[in-house]
Amino acid sequence: MIDHEFFISNFMNKKKEKIIQFARVDPNYTSGRPRLIFDGETVVSGKAYPYLASYTPAANDRVMLVKGVVVGKIV
Template identity: 45%
Template sequence: MSAEEFLQIIAPDKETPTSFRMGTIPGTYTSGLPTVQFDGETVASTKRYPCFGSYTPKAGDRVLLARVGHGWVVMDKIRTV
């Protein structure tokens, strides 16, 4: 199952808020907490997002984020191969 299929299962319609989102670490990222360009948005966020300790962000990574409280946490890189 792909990450996109997983997200469609847990949030089948646009009116239901989702607990997960996908995005990309921008190519300009170099270190520290990353910004994220969320899928469906045209520019990266200005906010920096915390990450799980097992994930080290890299420019260009596709990532899965989970809603925690009123914000988002980068869970991990999504591997497609």
């Protein structure tokens, strides 16, 4: 039987990395990998982020990232 301590210790994010993040696509975005404005920030990121092939970025889209990859638009 698995107790709660085993479960928590094995599924905690020990590195404290941001697994899931939310952001908005740069309002000046036109093509390529989009730069983002992350929740709580006001400045566009210096990095352009990869995205899944099933998503087509558009300026001002509200998006969700999983481990640094845009997985889609939040509607």
